[in-house]
Amino acid sequence: MNNPELHHYKLADNVIAFSSTRHGGVSEGNYATFNINRYCGDAPENIEANRKALANCLGLDISRIIVPHQIHSDNSRIIAKEYFNLPDNIRQKIIEGVDAVMTNESNVCIGVSTADCIPILLYDTEYHAAAAIHAGWRGTVKHIVMKTIKEMGVIFNSVPQNLKAVIGPGISLDNFEVGDEVYEKFANAQFDMQRIAKRYSIMQPKEGEAPLKWHIDLKLSNRLDIETMGVLPENIIDEGVCTYDVTTDYFSARRLGIDSGRIYNGIVLR
Numbered sequence: 316m317n318n319p320e321l322h323h324y325k326l327a328d329n330v331i332a333f334s335s336t337r338h339g340g341v342s343e344g345n346y347a348t349f350n351i352n353r354y355c356g357d358a359p360e361n362i363e364a365n366r367k368a369l370a371n372c373l374g375l376d377i378s379r380i381i382v383p384h385q386i387h388s389d390n391s392r393i394i395a396k397e398y399f400n401l402p403d404n405i406r407q408k409i410i411e412g413v414d415a416v417m418t419n420e421s422n423v424c425i426g427v428s429t430a431d432c433i434p435i436l437l438y439d440t441e442y443h444a445a446a447a448i449h450a451g452w453r454g455t456v457k458h459i460v461m462k463t464i465k466e467m468g469v470i471f472n473s474v475p476q477n478l479k480a481v482i483g484p485g486i487s488l489d490n491f492e493v494g495d496e497v498y499e500k501f502a503n504a505q506f507d508m509q510r511i512a513k514r515y516s517i518m519q520p521k522e523g524e525a526p527l528k529w530h531i532d533l534k535l536s537n538r539l540d541i542e543t544m545g546v547l548p549e550n551i552i553d554e555g556v557c558t559y560d561v562t563t564d565y566f567s568a569r570r571l572g573i574d575s576g577r578i579y580n581g582i583v584l585r
Contacts, residue, residue, distance in 0.1 A: 331583040350576030383410035387453040391415035419444035426581030430566040434483035434580035444471040475545030487557035488532035498529040
């Protein structure tokens with residue numbers, strides 16, 4: 316049995332929060348070695364072996380590991396007790412096209428897959444509820460983290476001041492180069508561009524190409540949204556890991572290509 320190496324975050328004694336690393340699985344090549352995402356081209360038998368290993372590591376049935384098919388939307392789903400009574404094909408439809416999942420059920424691992432995009436895990440210390448959010452630049456522009464925090468308030472009565480947040484491994488400002496059209500989308504979404512954006516020189520610009528390119532700080536963008544909602548800064552964990560810089564430990568689609576593995580960022584309530 317392979318043994319996935321997980322990077323854990325301390326949120327509470329009765330919560331397991333983690334990001335998977337590239338170590339401890341059976342996948343090969345750009346998927347090496349630990350990938351549980353079915354939507355990135357990895358061999359199905361390796362994905363299932365890695366999922367079984369993760370379930371064993373967490374002490375869960377494999378059916379209780381939730382891996383949505385993300386589409387860079389701001390769509391969310393609640394994983395309630397009734398979900399597990401549904402046929403497998405219906406369960407898959409429920410998490411199709413979803414970029415945020417929430418639950419207050421114990422012994423369920425909700426999570427999102429990333430490989431440069433920003434994963435955010437939320438935990439409500441009062442009502443023992445959780446959310447996992449995938450925030451690529453498109454989701455960030457849609458303020459998916461703000462939307463999810465609002466939804467937690469409606470569904471679980473969560474109050475932002477009682478939330479703890481993890482901003483997991485994702486691409487840094489230095490490495491996230493974008494075109495002018497992406498910069499404009501962030502500006503139109505009312506982000507503080509002086510704080511989240513910076514122009515960098517291109518070392519060898521192509522003919523006709525501008526010598527400067529915008530870079531966006533996706534982590535800071537989401538952190539600002541989290542704080543705007545009222546989450547206390549001291550309750551936000553961000554270890555500053557840039558996926559592009561540390562591909563020995565984490566997957567980076569910009570560096571490895573889209574045909575590569577994905578980090579799974581999960582949270583389990585006990």
